[in-house]
Amino acid sequence: MAGHLNSEQLNHEQLNKEQLDSEQYDYDLFVIGAGSGGVRAARMAASKGKKVAVAEERYLGGTCVNVGCVPKKLFVYASQFPELFHASAGYGWSVPAQPTLSWAILRDNKTAEIERLNGIYNNLIDNSGADLFDGRATIAGPHLVTVNDKAYRARTILVATGGWPYIPEFPGSEHAISSNEMFFLDDLPKTAVVVGGGYIAVEFAGILNGLGVETHLVYRGPNLLKSFDREMSDKIKDGMVAKGVNIHLNTEINEITKTSTGLSVALNNQSDMQAGLVLYATGRQANTAGLGLETTAAVMAKNGSVVVDDNFCTADPSIYALGDVIDRVQLTPVAIQEAMVLVDHLYGEGLARIDYSDIPTAVFCQPELGTVGLSEEQARAEYQDIAVYVSDFKPMLQTLGGGADRITMKLIVDNATDKVIGCHMVGEHAAEIIQGMGIALKAGATKAHFDATVGIHPSAAEEFVTMREKAR
Numbered sequence: 001m002a003g004h005l006n007s008e009q010l011n012h013e014q015l016n017k018e019q020l021d022s023e024q025y026d027y028d029l030f031v032i033g034a035g036s037g038g039v040r041a042a043r044m045a046a047s048k049g050k051k052v053a054v055a056e057e058r059y060l061g062g063t064c065v066n067v068g069c070v071p072k073k074l075f076v077y078a079s080q081f082p083e084l085f086h087a088s089a090g091y092g093w094s095v096p097a098q099p100t101l102s103w104a105i106l107r108d109n110k111t112a113e114i115e116r117l118n119g120i121y122n123n124l125i126d127n128s129g130a131d132l133f134d135g136r137a138t139i140a141g142p143h144l145v146t147v148n149d150k151a152y153r154a155r156t157i158l159v160a161t162g163g164w165p166y167i168p169e170f171p172g173s174e175h176a177i178s179s180n181e182m183f184f185l186d187d188l189p190k191t192a193v194v195v196g197g198g199y200i201a202v203e204f205a206g207i208l209n210g211l212g213v214e215t216h217l218v219y220r221g222p223n224l225l226k227s228f229d230r231e232m233s234d235k236i237k238d239g240m241v242a243k244g245v246n247i248h249l250n251t252e253i254n255e256i257t258k259t260s261t262g263l264s265v266a267l268n269n270q271s272d273m274q275a276g277l278v279l280y281a282t283g284r285q286a287n288t289a290g291l292g293l294e295t296t297a298a299v300m301a302k303n304g305s306v307v308v309d310d311n312f313c314t315a316d317p318s319i320y321a322l323g324d325v326i327d328r329v330q331l332t333p334v335a336i337q338e339a340m341v342l343v344d345h346l347y348g349e350g351l352a353r354i355d356y357s358d359i360p361t362a363v364f365c366q367p368e369l370g371t372v373g374l375s376e377e378q379a380r381a382e383y384q385d386i387a388v389y390v391s392d393f394k395p396m397l398q399t400l401g402g403g404a405d406r407i408t409m410k411l412i413v414d415n416a417t418d419k420v421i422g423c424h425m426v427g428e429h430a431a432e433i434i435q436g437m438g439i440a441l442k443a444g445a446t447k448a449h450f451d452a453t454v455g456i457h458p459s460a461a462e463e464f465v466t467m468r469e470k471a472r
């Protein structure tokens with residue numbers, strides 16, 4: 001019995017067990033899904049000398065690289081040129097009165113760049129020493145993965161299969177497309193209807209509008225981006241309307257029918273809209289269908305996401321999961337951080353923990369949103385006494401360039417501790433600026449720290465260190 005062994009004998013026993021395990025298993029870690037989280041976990045584990053496999057059925061780099069963050073940001077850049085062309089006149093430039101867009105060039109250049117990134121991911125996996133399987137992997141039981149008709153035994157299986165767009169079923173829903181297809185359209189439509197009020201809906205409404213498509217954003221609720229600071233989301237709505245997006249709040253689609261010229265969209269307010277494209281951006285669901293998790297003790301929530309503990313372990317000790325498939329925070333950098341924590345748990349000191357508070361995030365709508373910490377609504381609910389500082393001004397570009405854009409910045413301070421507990425910005429470069437604010441909030445910066453920081457002039461960001469007047 002182990003209780004009768006001294007520590008040396010115990011170490012021997014441990015050693016023998018490890019030897020036995022490494023003979024028993026083909027891999028220490030078998031990662032299913034080569035997205036941001038899966039690839040990071042695979043590379044980190046391989047760098048620790050573990051025998052690692054990664055299986056991917058679709059594209060290397062996952063949603064973010066292929067049909068998410070990266071191509072989306074390229075499209076955002078593309079959609080911003082008309083305003084820049086307009087502004088350039090005040091700076092002495094002449095551009096044609098009607099600059100034209102070749103959607104085919106934009107789409108194909110984007111695809112070429114994504115293929116370049118796919119290659120980089122391939123090299124990263126290769127160079128790490130992990131084996132890459134090009135095929136759909138399924139779980140056949142604890143410690144058992146099958147891919148391309150072969151079974152592999154793994155000490156640990158990591159499910160990093162991400163999410164997939166969700167489109168509700170209703171009459172004609174088969175005519176709607178998701179963000180996946182937006183990246184590969186044959187042509188841009190003249191008119192588009194975008195459905196939803198979250199990240200993807202507002203981002204694509206801005207892209208389509210900027211690319212010259214008459215854009216209608218249809219949202220069932222009263223406020224876009226409802227989980228963000230209300231003052232900020234109202235500014236975004238006003239900014240989007242000023243740029244030409246037609247926003248229909250408290251509105252739903254009853255039916256879509258195909259017509260000889262495109263699609264007819266029947267709304268619940270008895271009106272119809274004609275459009276060349278209907279994009280549903282109504283959330284994403286965990287990619288677990290047919291994965292074989294039911295052959296193990298792992299548990300899935302009602303929405304299909306995998307239930308894990310603080311160490312990303314499922315109810316089956318051989319199966320872990322992270323990233324969008326666990327339905328915590330669907331953001332690439334969060335999946336990457338989760339992967340680092342997991343590898344530390346499995347193969348390191350096991351001390352790393354993920355902190356889901358104060359995650360900085362940006363929505364690349366137009367105007368752009370950057371935010372970290374609590375919204376004013378959350379702060380009022382959680383804190384007794386807060387101070388709110390708001391600054392609203394015209395970006396400097398407009399002095400010569402014209403245009404209607406504004407920048408709004410907001411700090412929320414807990415008066416009891418002077419700590420800044422919320423930091424928000426709507427306007428140009430908000431994502432870039434808020435990343436640094438994220439470090440400040442993580443470090444527990446107080447309003448006094450902000451006030452003692454020297455500004456960078458002339459910049460929009462300097463407003464964050466020069467706000468002195470409380471708005472509320």
Ligand code: NDP
Nearest residue numbers: 168196197198199200201221281282283284330362363364
């Ligand atoms: P979100 O969860 O952000 O928004 C979904 C929207 O769809 C909500 O407004 C929701 O309305 C609405 N909706 C849901 N079901 C229906 C329905 N049956 N009929 C009509 N409307 C419906 O999801 P997204 O698809 O926009 O994005 C998915 C995730 O991807 C985001 O949560 C985010 O984490 C990530 N992402 C991050 C980006 C970034 O970092 N910049 C960019 C893009 C995506 P309601 O509010 O009423 O429920």
